[in-house]
Amino acid sequence: MTGSTRHTRSSFNPGQAADAMWDAMEQMRSSVEKTVGTRMGRGDVRAAVLALLTEKPMHGYQIIREISERTGGRWKPSAGSVYPTLQLLADEGVVHAETSQDRKTYSLTEAGQVEAAAAAASAPWQEKSDCEDSRFGKVSKAGLDLAQAVSQVARTSTHAQQDEAIEVLQQARRKIYSILAQD
Secondary structure (H helix, E strand, C coil): CCCCCCCCCCCCCHHHHHHHHHHHHHHHHHHHHHHHCCCCCHHHHHHHHHHHHCCCCECHHHHHHHHHHHCCCCCCCCHHHHHHHHHHHHHCCCEEEEEECCEEEEEECHHHHHHHHHHHHCCHHHCCCHHHHCHHHHHHHHHHHHHHHHHHHHHHCCHHHHHHHHHHHHHHHHHHHHHHHCC
């Protein structure tokens, strides 16, 4: 073999291995988050807007902020979904828009109050997310969070910090298996 076609084994590079682990964790995290449900269905924007407007008149940014707060940050609808929904509701006569200080504030019309009452009972924040309900989702997320922390230690820590992290991980592994050994 000539030097140009010969494959040589490169030496182990901990930095590259840590980078590869980090990338793998990010891919796993994004796939779990997609499964767990950071997005809501299309009908949920309408239901959420109507549910909030049963409480008080609001402008679009307030609605986005309220939804995010009430879902614990699991769902923050975009302005591109909230404002068209508000416009559609106004076109249908369900909400009324009033402009004050260059800002449109939306409130329910009489016709919209019936639909809004039903929406308030089934508001997206009234239900727990799949992640909260699913033991698998919660455990997987916790494991991914731990793996991401381990990857960060592998990439940026000193040898002493790595030794300490190894001990913590070995203890954690033993404790987790002891949970399974319980009745």
